[in-house]
Amino acid sequence: MPEKLKLVLVGNGMAGVRTLEELLRLAPDLYDITVFGAEPHPNYNRILLSPVLAGEQTLDDIVLNAFDWYREHGITLHAGCTVVDVDRARRVVRADDGTEAAYDRLLLCTGSRPFVLPVPGAGLAGVIAYRDIADTQAMIEAARAHRHAVVIGGGLLGLEAAHGLRQRGMQVTVVHRGQWLMERQLDRDAGKLLRSALEARGIAFALQAETQAMVGPEGGRVQAVRLADGRALPAELVVMAVGIRPNIELAQTMGLHCERGVVVTDTLQTVTDARIYSVGECAQHRGVAYGLVAPLFEQAAVAANHLAQMGLGRYPGSLTSTKLKVTGIELFSAGDFLGGEGTEEIVLRDPEGGAYKKLVIRNDRLVGACLYGDAADGHWYFELLREGRDIAALREQLMFGRQAASRGTA
Numbered sequence: 001m002p003e004k005l006k007l008v009l010v011g012n013g014m015a016g017v018r019t020l021e022e023l024l025r026l027a028p029d030l031y032d033i034t035v036f037g038a039e040p041h042p043n044y045n046r047i048l049l050s051p052v053l054a055g056e057q058t059l060d061d062i063v064l065n066a067f068d069w070y071r072e073h074g075i076t077l078h079a080g081c082t083v084v085d086v087d088r089a090r091r092v093v094r095a096d097d098g099t100e101a102a103y104d105r106l107l108l109c110t111g112s113r114p115f116v117l118p119v120p121g122a123g124l125a126g127v128i129a130y131r132d133i134a135d136t137q138a139m140i141e142a143a144r145a146h147r148h149a150v151v152i153g154g155g156l157l158g159l160e161a162a163h164g165l166r167q168r169g170m171q172v173t174v175v176h177r178g179q180w181l182m183e184r185q186l187d188r189d190a191g192k193l194l195r196s197a198l199e200a201r202g203i204a205f206a207l208q209a210e211t212q213a214m215v216g217p218e219g220g221r222v223q224a225v226r227l228a229d230g231r232a233l234p235a236e237l238v239v240m241a242v243g244i245r246p247n248i249e250l251a252q253t254m255g256l257h258c259e260r261g262v263v264v265t266d267t268l269q270t271v272t273d274a275r276i277y278s279v280g281e282c283a284q285h286r287g288v289a290y291g292l293v294a295p296l297f298e299q300a301a302v303a304a305n306h307l308a309q310m311g312l313g314r315y316p317g318s319l320t321s322t323k324l325k326v327t328g329i330e331l332f333s334a335g336d337f338l339g340g341e342g343t344e345e346i347v348l349r350d351p352e353g354g355a356y357k358k359l360v361i362r363n364d365r366l367v368g369a370c371l372y373g374d375a376a377d378g379h380w381y382f383e384l385l386r387e388g389r390d391i392a393a394l395r396e397q398l399m400f401g402r403q404a405a406s407r408g409t410a
């Protein structure tokens with residue numbers, strides 16, 4: 001039997017392991033696979049950390065591939081092992097504990113790092129980011145022992161953190177720079193509805209507010225967050241959810257061309273070294289580094305296809321859509337939801353019923369959607385948007401959803 005090729009995956013997260021799953025389906029015997037993961041856990045569904053924080057699921061529920069899965073597929077897993085060096089000439093990776101592995105193909109899937117505001121006191125105990133199991137456990141622990149939490153950032157992640165901590169009994173204030181919540185996914189009207197719904201659940205907000213410092217004794221635990229307007233919000237737990245940065249430190253030390261992320265081609269190979277692929281939040285494709293799972297899975301399919309030596313697929317980039325995982329709050333947004341010159345808007349407002357729906361159209365094509373209250377048709381709108389379908393014939397019924405439209409065109 002000819003010797004198998006060696007594939008090493010750096011980063012045991014959602015994008016990397018998805019690529020392996022696809023590869024094993026296409027070419028189960030092509031590679032000897034070794035995986036390095038900095039976290040001590042098997043592959044889990046990071047998205048579902050929010051329901052775990054809210055007490056709706058357990059950590060066991062969110063494991064995607066348990067340790068057995070690696071064994072069953074003959075994959076060598078080094079969990080809790082961070083790769084610190086890659087010698088591209090010898091084609092060998094080295095981890096922090098000295099473990100080495102040789103490769104013919106390397107898959108870099110190191111994800112992102114949360115951005116930590118460089119304010120005084122950011123290093124105090126109790127000031128954390130929200131990215132992994134360890135962060136989630138720290139938040140659950142803090143909720144048992146303490147009363148006040150401040151979440152900095154009113155985007156998707158920050159609001160899910162705030163909801164989870166509130167569910168665990170903390171008094172939570174969200175500090176947000178923007179004029180309304182989730183301004184990158186929602187327009188002002190939908191943002192206001194969301195704020196009211198979260199206030200009704202007991203979450204407080206400081207909008208258009210600038211964080212100046214974390215207050216606490218040196219070397220001790222945080223006690224408050226001071227804002228630029230002079231207010232001090234009590235907090236024994238501060239969660240920073242102000243954005244992520246592609247994790248490209250290793251790629252940079254390897255001499256791979258990086259901009260915001262590791263720059264890759266349409267086959268997800270790095271532009272510097274064709275033996276090295278990069279998929280996920282660490283990769284930058286056609287100028288974009290994505291921060292949601294759906295595009296990463298599309299990338300994974302193409303990379304796997306190429307690694308399987310089928311060479312068929314090309315990744316053209318992705319359109320993204322957003323949902324919030326706060327039980328009982330339905331919202332969906334995709335595309336150019338703000339509209340503007342050259343676009344037309346169809347808007348339905350039902351403030352009493354807490355519903356809001358805005359569709360943005362350009363040249364008889366749906367280009368954006370922002371739904372609050374009833375998001376059941378989100379997927380359908382997203383299909384129309386992605387396919388760039390001519391919606392002229394559906395126009396009258398479009399606002400009332402897929403069912404109404406199929407009746408209207410029948």
Ligand SMILES: Cc1cc2nc3c(=O)[nH]c(=O)nc-3n(C[C@H](O)[C@H](O)[C@H](O)COP(=O)(O)OP(=O)(O)OC[C@H]3O[C@@H](n4cnc5c(N)ncnc54)[C@H](O)[C@@H]3O)c2cc1C
Pocket residue numbers: 010011012013014015016036037038039046047048049050081082083084109110111112130131132157160247250279280281282290291292293294296323325
């Ligand atoms: C709380 C939360 C909720 C989210 N909710 C949603 C959602 O609702 N919808 C959505 O689409 N997306 C959501 N996301 C984003 C989604 O989880 C990410 O887009 C996705 O996990 C990125 O996959 P990835 O493989 O690129 O990175 P990751 O899943 O972060 O995996 C990267 C892995 O690489 C490891 N690593 C890094 N460097 C090294 C190294 N040198 N050596 C070894 N290992 C290394 C890291 O420890 C990590 O385990 C959420 C994220 C969080 C944190």
